[in-house]
Amino acid sequence: MASRVRRKLSTRTATVASILIGVVWTIPTFGLFISSWRPEEEIKTNGWWKAFGDPALTLDNYQQVVFGTSGASGRLASYFVNSVVISVPAVLFSVCLAAMAAYALSWVDFRGRDWIFIGVFVLQIVPLQVALIPLLQLLGPAIGWGGGFFAAWVAHTCFGLPFGVFLLHNFMSEVPKTISESVRIDGGTHATTFRRIVIPLVAPALASLTIFQFLWIWNDLLVALVFTSGPNTRPLTVRLAELAGTRGNEWQRLTSGAFVSMVIPLVVFLTLQRYFVRGLLTGGVKG
Known part of the structure; x- marks a missing residue:
């Protein structure tokens, strides 16, 4: 099956189709990148493609958005740090806990294991919007959290665990039990088996889950609005939403701010993409 799939994906038609899809998919991002470097008067009077005929580029947009101090500027530097502080621990917590739970559900034999896995699967169906306020009301008074980083870490971990456990369980259950x-x-x-045998074998799946979780947490707006408060804890997405709402006509700042928010996800994806593709092939092609 693997060789048959490889032959179909290696044909000239598949290659041309992939190139066309990649070009069409990249055009909006490329236009956003060009617009983020254009002066205010240029971006408000003509399209980004005009930059090729009469190039006029400036760094003022990024300087105002990232390092500006006025209320009209983006001041994204501190929000950028907040996004990193929220995303990295939340990804580590959710991926590590999901890996341990998936190992227990696929390798440790105990009563009720199948029912627990069914419950984990069902939790993926629960809409995020339905669970936000109950989670805040349930855990808020018990642990006394405020609108800070800890609240965001716990929320993202809780919402990311069902999918993470389900995904890793499918990979771990395929590893031969004779090992x-x-x-x-x-x-x-079991700790030795988990650390030295299972984790190296499912590394592509862990990388895939890390990419999914990081992109979801980094681009999240709803959880950030509910579980964080104030400029000291809120991430980039909240500030960009504020800029779009209050400074919607400042296109040069919106484009540069949007591209600033894309830098880290692009770096993470390009760094882990080979593991991501390997994980998809491992889960989708057998034999």
Whole structure:
């Protein structure tokens, strides 16, 4: 099956179609990039494609958006740091907990295991919007959180666990159980099997889950609005929404601000893309 799929994806027609799709998909991002460098009077009077005939580029847009101090500017530097502080721990928590839970549900034999997995699967169907306020009311008084980073970490971890457990369980359940028996014969434990055997084998799946979780958390707006408050904790997405609402006619700032928010996700995806593709092929092609 793997060779048949490879042959179909390697034909000239598939290659041309892939190139066309990639070009069409990239045009809006390219136009956003060009617009973010254009002066205010240029971007408000003609399209971004006019920059090729009469190039007039400036760094003022990025300077005003990132380092500006006035209320009209973006002041995205601090919000950028907030996004990093929220995203990195939330991704680590959700991926690590999902990996341990998926291992227990696929390798550890205990009563009620199948029912727990069914419950995890059902939790993916619950809309995020329905669970936001109940989670805030349930956990807020119990642990006394405010609108800070800890609240965002817990919220993103809770909402990301069902999908993470389901995804990793599908990969871990395909690993031969004879490996665990060999480890036990040598005196190893479940911790040894998980750390030295299973994790290296499902590394592509972990990379895929990391990309999914990071992109979702970095681009999230709804959870950030509910579980964070004030400029000291709110991420980039909240500030960009404010700019779009209050400064909607300042296109040069919106374009540069949007591209600033895209930098880190692009770096993460380009860094882990080979593991991402390997994880998709591992889960979709057998034999």
